[in-house]
Amino acid sequence: MDHIVKKIDDFYKRLEKSNKWKIIQPILVDYGATIAFIFLISFNILFTPNFFQISTFLLIIKQTTSLIFVAVGMTIVISMGGTDISVGSIMAFSGILIVQMLVMGMNFYVSIILAFIICALVGTFNGVIISKVGIQPIILTLVMQIVLRGFTVMLAKSTVIPLHKYKLLYRLGIMRVAGDIPIQVFFFAFAVIIAFLLIKKSVFGKYIEAIGSSRKAAHLTGIRTDFIMILAYILSALFASFAGLLEMSRTAALDPNLLGKNFELDAIASVAIGGTSMAGGKAHVLGTIMGCVIMTMIGTTVNMNNVPIAVSNIIKAGIIVFSLAIQHKSTD
Amino acid sequence: MENNNILLKMTNISKTFPGVKALSNVDFTVNRGEVMGLLGENGAGKSTLIKIITGYYRRDSGSGEYLFDGKPVNPTNTLAAQKLGISTIFQELNLSPLMSIAENIYLGNQPLKNGIINWKKMNEDAKKAMLDLGIDVDVSKPINSVSTAIQQMTAIARAISTDAKLIIMDEATSSLDNNEVNTLFDVIRKLKAKGISVIFVTHKLDEVYRICDRGTILKDGKFVVCKPMSELPKLDLISYMLGRDAREIVNKKKVYNKEIQENETYYEARNIRKTNCRLNGINIHIKKGEVVGLAGLLGSGRTELAKVIFGDDQKYIGYTFLNGIAVKFRSPHDAVKNKLAFCSEDRKAEGIFPYMSVEDNITMPQVGKLSKFGLISRRKQKKITERYISKLSIKTPSSKTQIRDLSGGNQQKVIFSRWLAMEPDMIILDEPTRGIDVGAKGEIENIISSIAKQGISILYISSENDELVRNCDRVVVLYEGKNVKELVGEEISSESIMAAIAAGKS
Numbered sequence: 001m002d003h004i005v006k007k008i009d010d011f012y013k014r015l016e017k018s019n020k021w022k023i024i025q026p027i028l029v030d031y032g033a034t035i036a037f038i039f040l041i042s043f044n045i046l047f048t049p050n051f052f053q054i055s056t057f058l059l060i061i062k063q064t065t066s067l068i069f070v071a072v073g074m075t076i077v078i079s080m081g082g083t084d085i086s087v088g089s090i091m092a093f094s095g096i097l098i099v100q101m102l103v104m105g106m107n108f109y110v111s112i113i114l115a116f117i118i119c120a121l122v123g124t125f126n127g128v129i130i131s132k133v134g135i136q137p138i139i140l141t142l143v144m145q146i147v148l149r150g151f152t153v154m155l156a157k158s159t160v161i162p163l164h165k166y167k168l169l170y171r172l173g174i175m176r177v178a179g180d181i182p183i184q185v186f187f188f189a190f191a192v193i194i195a196f197l198l199i200k201k202s203v204f205g206k207y208i209e210a211i212g213s214s215r216k217a218a219h220l221t222g223i224r225t226d227f228i229m230i231l232a233y234i235l236s237a238l239f240a241s242f243a244g245l246l247e248m249s250r251t252a253a254l255d256p257n258l259l260g261k262n263f264e265l266d267a268i269a270s271v272a273i274g275g276t277s278m279a280g281g282k283a284h285v286l287g288t289i290m291g292c293v294i295m296t297m298i299g300t301t302v303n304m305n306n307v308p309i310a311v312s313n314i315i316k317a318g319i320i321v322f323s324l325a326i327q328h329k330s331t332d
Numbered sequence: 333m334e335n336n337n338i339l340l341k342m343t344n345i346s347k348t349f350p351g352v353k354a355l356s357n358v359d360f361t362v363n364r365g366e367v368m369g370l371l372g373e374n375g376a377g378k379s380t381l382i383k384i385i386t387g388y389y390r391r392d393s394g395s396g397e398y399l400f401d402g403k404p405v406n407p408t409n410t411l412a413a414q415k416l417g418i419s420t421i422f423q424e425l426n427l428s429p430l431m432s433i434a435e436n437i438y439l440g441n442q443p444l445k446n447g448i449i450n451w452k453k454m455n456e457d458a459k460k461a462m463l464d465l466g467i468d469v470d471v472s473k474p475i476n477s478v479s480t481a482i483q484q485m486t487a488i489a490r491a492i493s494t495d496a497k498l499i500i501m502d503e504a505t506s507s508l509d510n511n512e513v514n515t516l517f518d519v520i521r522k523l524k525a526k527g528i529s530v531i532f533v534t535h536k537l538d539e540v541y542r543i544c545d546r547g548t549i550l551k552d553g554k555f556v557v558c559k560p561m562s563e564l565p566k567l568d569l570i571s572y573m574l575g576r577d578a579r580e581i582v583n584k585k586k587v588y589n590k591e592i593q594e595n596e597t598y599y600e601a602r603n604i605r606k607t608n609c610r611l612n613g614i615n616i617h618i619k620k621g622e623v624v625g626l627a628g629l630l631g632s633g634r635t636e637l638a639k640v641i642f643g644d645d646q647k648y649i650g651y652t653f654l655n656g657i658a659v660k661f662r663s664p665h666d667a668v669k670n671k672l673a674f675c676s677e678d679r680k681a682e683g684i685f686p687y688m689s690v691e692d693n694i695t696m697p698q699v700g701k702l703s704k705f706g707l708i709s710r711r712k713q714k715k716i717t718e719r720y721i722s723k724l725s726i727k728t729p730s731s732k733t734q735i736r737d738l739s740g741g742n743q744q745k746v747i748f749s750r751w752l753a754m755e756p757d758m759i760i761l762d763e764p765t766r767g768i769d770v771g772a773k774g775e776i777e778n779i780i781s782s783i784a785k786q787g788i789s790i791l792y793i794s795s796e797n798d799e800l801v802r803n804c805d806r807v808v809v810l811y812e813g814k815n816v817k818e819l820v821g822e823e824i825s826s827e828s829i830m831a832a833i834a835a836g837k838s
Contacts, residue, residue, distance in 0.1 A: 010409070202706045203699050210696055213685035220644060220682055221696050221750070222668030281687040 028326045029275045033290035036273065036319065040297050048304045056300075058182055062250070064296040065184040065191070066091070067266055068289060069243040072195040073236035074267040075288045079199070080229060081212040081280030082130060082137040084236045086122070086144035087267060091244030091260030092152040094119045098169070098245060099161055099254055108168040116241050122148070123237025127230030145264070149257075156256035163252050173249035187246060195285045198235075205283065208232060212280025266295050269316060273323045294319070336402070339364045339529050340385070340498060344396030347380055347389060347553075354380040355553045357396070362498065365527045367520060369534070369544035369561070373573055373769035374739050377553040378533055382500055385531075386420050387413040401497065419491035420500040427483055429476040434458030436475050437490045461489040465519045481512035488519060492528070499523065500531045505539055506767065509630030517543050535769065537566060551575050574771050586623075586781075588821035592805050595619040597656065598789045599672075599758055601641060604650035610636045611648065612813035618758065621787040623780075625804035627797060627829045633813040634793045635677060638760045641791070642674040643667040668697055673751035677763035677793070679740070683747050686736040690728050691717040693735045694749045720749035724779055741772025748779055758789040765799060777803060797826040811836030 028035075044051040070087050077084045094115045101111030126144060130137050163169050175183040199205040207228045210218040219225045243263070248254050272278060273294060274287025295316065302312040340362040347355040355377045362368045370378050383389040384398075387407030391398065398405055400416055407413040410420070427436050434455045435442075443453045458471040467485050475483055484504060491499050501520075505513050520530055520543055532544055540547060541561055549556040549572045556572050557564075600617040611633045618624045626634045639645040641652070643661025652659055654670060661667045664674070676682035685693055695702060695713045702712045717731045724745045728738055735743055744764060751759055764780065765773045780803055784790055794800050800807050807824050809817040809832040817832035 197707065201708060203703045203708055204706065206692065206696070206699050206708060209688060210685050210692075213687050214681065216682045217676075217685055218696075220642070220664050220674055220676060222665045223696070224663065224665050277687065281685070 025326065030284070030287070031275075032323055032326060033274045033284075033287045033294065036294055037290050037297075040294060040301065044297070044301055044304075048301060051304065058180075058185065060293065060296055060300055061188050062182045062184040063300075064292050065188045066243040066247040066250070067263060067270065067292045067295065068188060068191045069239045069246070070263050071267040071270045071288050071292050072191055072199075072285075073239035074264070074271050075195070075199060075274070075276055075283050075285060076205075076208055076232050077137075077236050078268070078271050078278065079212045079276050079280055079283035080208045080232050081215065082229070082232070083268070084126065084141045084233060085138060085264040085268075086126065086141040086148060087236060087240035087243075088260040088263040088265075089145045089148035089152065090119050090122060090237050090240040091247060091263060092254075092256060093122070093148040094241030094244035095248040095254050095259050096152045096155045096256060098248075099163070099166070100155055102166050102169065108166070112245060115245075116238060119237045119241035120234050123234035124230060126237070127233030130233065131226040131229040152259075153256045156254065158256065160256075161254040163248065163254060169249050170252060172245075173252050184246065184250070192285075192289055195289070199283045199285050204228070204231070209281055209283060212277070212282070214281075266292075266316075269320045270295050272320055275323075278324065337363050338399075339366075339401060341399040342381075342385070342396065345381070345384060345398070346392045346395040347377075347384060348392050353553055355384075355391075358550065358553070358555045359558075360548055360555070361558070362529045362531060364497075364529055365524050366546065367524060367530045367532055367544045369532050369540045369547035370550070371533075371537075371540065371547050371569070371573060372550035372556075373771055374741070375552075375769075376550040376573070378550060379502070380553070381550070382420070382502060382531070382533065385413070385498075386410050386418055386500065414494060414496075417495055417497035418500070419494065419496040419498070420502065421484060421487045421491065421504055422502050427475050427487060430474055432472045432474055433462070433469065433478065433482070433486050434471040436486050437461060437471075437493055439490070441494070457493075458489070461493060462486075464492075465489060465522060466515070467519075479512065480507050481515055484508070484516060485519060488523070492523075492526075496528060498529045498531065500533070502533045503535070503767075504532075505534060505536060513539065535767065537569065540569075541566070549573055570770055573769075586801070586803055586805065586824075588805065590821070592619060592622050593820070595621055598622075598654070599641070600653040600656075601637070602651045602653070604637065604640055604648055604652075606636065606640075606645075606648045606813075610813050611640070613650075614810065614813065614815055616808055616815065618789045618791055620757075620789055621784065622806065623784045623790040623792055623804045625800035625807035625824075626791060626793040626810060627800055627807050627833065628810035629833060630795065631812075632810040634810055635762055636813075637810070638674065638762050638791065638793060641667075642672060642760060644674075668754070671755070671757040673754070673756040673759045675744075675747050675751065675759065675761050675764055677766055679743060679747065679767070684735045684743055687734055689732045690721070690726070690735055690738070690746055691731040693746050694720055694753060697750060697754050716753050717749075720753060724749055724752075725775075739772070741768045741776060744768060744772075744776055745779070748776075748783075752783065756788060758791065759783065760791045760793070762793045763795065764792075765794070765796070797829045800824065800829065801826055809833055809836065 073087060074084060097115035097118055098111050101114060102108065122144065126141060129135055129140050172183070177183055177186065207218070207223050210223060211225055211228060215225055244260055248259055270291030271288050273291035275284040276282060276288060298315050299309070299312045302309060338361055342358070342360040345355055345358045358377065358381060360381060370381065372378050380389065384391050387409050405416055407416060428439065437458050438454050443450045443457065455471055462469055462471060462485065465485055465488065467482065469478065469482055475486060488499065505516060508516060523530055534540060544561050546558060546560050547564055547569065548558040549569070551573060596619065597617045598620045602615055604611050604614045614633065614637055626637070628634050636645070640648050643664050643666050646662060659670070685696065691713055694717050698716065699708050702709050714731060720726070721728065721731060726745045726749070727742050735746055738746065761780065765776055768776060780790065792800065792804055801824050804824060805821065807819045807829060808815050809829060811833060816836040819828055819832065
């Protein structure tokens with residue numbers, strides 16, 4: 001084992017010392033997602049029957065939209081040097097809250113807002129414990145993941161709830177605007193714009209990167225690090241709860257065990273592929289979005305070529321390992 | 333016949349990186365049982381040379397000769413160099429933090445008994461190895477529970493246990509206090525007695541004179557001179573390093589301006605105490621436009637006081653006043669709002685945002701003000717950055733360059749720019765010239781004196797007394813968390829500061 005590790009290490013050292021790698025590495029980190037995206041598209045156009053149609057693209061976007069929201073929140077949290085693996089469960093939790101309130105006869109919009117507020121409180125809790133108490137983010141959010149999933153299953157009484165009865169919620173899933181464009185496409189665009197402004201252009205985004213770069217330095221520069229960290233976890237929870245609403249309406253059913261399941265992993269993978277530094281300090285918004293589309297397209301590609309769906313997980317894993325290996329920085 | 337006394341002989345070594353010639357035709361020899369100082373400014377090629385010796389880099393093919401122990405060698409990695417008997421002790425030590433001292437010494441060659449580790453023998457051996465170095469310590473303690481100095485000794489003991497003939501110490505003293513430095517030097521003398529050679533790389537010139545037998549000076553990748561330290565007076569040494577006459581930089585003293593003492597008091601702290609006894613009732617005041625030096629040994633409470641003043645530490649008792657009004661900062665955020673600034677001694681961990689651009693590093697405390705509806709104005713950010721890049725002559729390829737690619741001196745200038753851009757009333761400088769080479773030090777000190785001329789108060793913390801002499805109007809000497817002496821104007825000298833510290837001790 002040691003022998004192999006040493007060999008890999010030597011390989012990297014040689015790569016890093018060689019001049020070509022110095023030029024190629026940043027390009028791969030920054031544009032790796034774009035390259036993979038182009039590769040996937042060309043592969044599909046060449047080999048997948050019926051792929052090159054507008055409806056296929058709209059379908060991919062429709063399927064990606066919920067993941068995009070989760071991944072935008074994840075980009076914020078990861079580039080701040082944290083992580084949030086409770087988002088999948090928050091999606092389900094937000095879903096069950098909305099449905100429960102609808103069952104109780106509440107107004108559709110009021111129940112959404114209330115559910116979002118409750119999820120924001122969950123995010124606040126995450127942020128406060130992580131920043132003030134100093135518990136490892138992965139541990140705390142793992143606990144939240146388990147607890148919230150438990151609450152969701154309990155509230156749903158372990159049954160799948162069909163949503164056809166709730167007209168507004170059902171319509172949100174199948175609505176088409178301007179002729180034939182699914183409403184998800186607009187949410188997709190909305191997420192991209194918000195993410196870009198929030199992470200790349202705003203003061204908040206700058207503070208996030210600063211904290212990810214060096215929390216102590218950020219604190220000593222007068223940034224209210226705890227406050228910003230709490231805000232990041234709140235945003236992550238809010239994005240997840242919106243994703244929960246979208247995903248539940250798209251599938252027209254609420255399965256308390258499956259809604260949002262593994263979304264945190266797909267989101268982390270998208271962020272990694274996109275070139276956001278896993279150690280924090282550098283956010284790549286467009287990379288993340290590209291990453292999300294790639295994650296969905298892997299599934300679609302496998303599906304449309306009649307390959308068992310399990311294969312897509314293996315491909316995803318390979319891509320994640322590859323993108324992290326590229327990020328591997330020299331310790332020098 | 334080769335001189336048998338020579339352990340390491342490198343002749344005509346060159347190393348070319350794409351676009352840069354890091355070393356050109358350098359000669360370097362180390363005798364057996366000798367402490368050789370390797371000196372030069374940042375970028376002079378010291379670390380490149382060290383890395384060639386330890387096999388991390390390879391010299392340009394065909395250039396020169398590398399003889400170790402009389403034989404031509406060409407280590408291809410650090411492990412190969414270790415097998416030859418070359419060990420390196422880095423500033424950041426390569427130890428496993430949770431393992432014991434004994435385990436760290438024998439990691440990879442633990443004494444075995446029937447295939448399992450013989451713990452008893454390992455601990456006994458380790459104890460003996462540490463005692464050999466004059467350190468009496470419980471070797472079963474985890475390495476992260478002992479001081480940096482003991483950690484270093486562990487690394488040295490490890491090097492000896494692998495039969496090192498040459499130990500390279502790269503900035504080994506930078507995180508040690510005076511006593512620990514003394515212990516390290518005792519150990520180095522013991523290594524010498526065993527016939528082990530040491531290459532000593534440091535920025536602290538005083539230490540070079542205390543421990544090195546000879547010094548080799550590099551400048552811009554070229555060999556300058558190699559002389560016994562006794563034939564190399566300090567001013568000559570610095571002049572060699574800079575490549576110009578150093579006399580006018582070193583022997584300077586701040587011209588004392590009496591009028592400053594008439595100014596109003598800007599900041600005052602009364603009877604500052606901390607329960608863990610690092611601060612035992614410090615009183616200090618700083619007038620407008622005054623430069624107050626804070627002298628004392630490591631652990632005398634200088635940095636702790638700075639953190640109390642800046643609001644980074646609230647667990648203290650005492651009163652603080654700003655312009656005569658009682659204030660209490662709950663966080664650095666409060667302090668910054670009140671126009672205080674702080675440059676940490678640990679620039680790498682607490683100062684810079686390594687992966688962010690120079691522009692972001694300079695404008696970070698300002699971005700809130702430079703924004704509309706929460707969105708930052710790039711134009712204003714750029715304007716400020718360009719102003720300070722030219723004002724402090726920061727050497728950077730562009731304002732978008734990541735700060736970690738800049739030299740230490742230029743990083744420090746970026747941090748200064750960060751605070752000057754917010755027009756502070758007072759700046760706390762904690763070891764502002766640490767890890768910065770001699771040439772840039774002069775530049776940094778010039779900036780500091782120009783800051784003081786703008787009427788900004790400065791609290792100047794430094795372990796280098798001549799730096800305080802050159803820059804301060806008044807020096808407060810701390811000892812064990814108390815101010816024991818105050819020196820004003822003409823009274824300030826290296827000797828008077830040392831005397832005050834020594835008097836505090838008795």
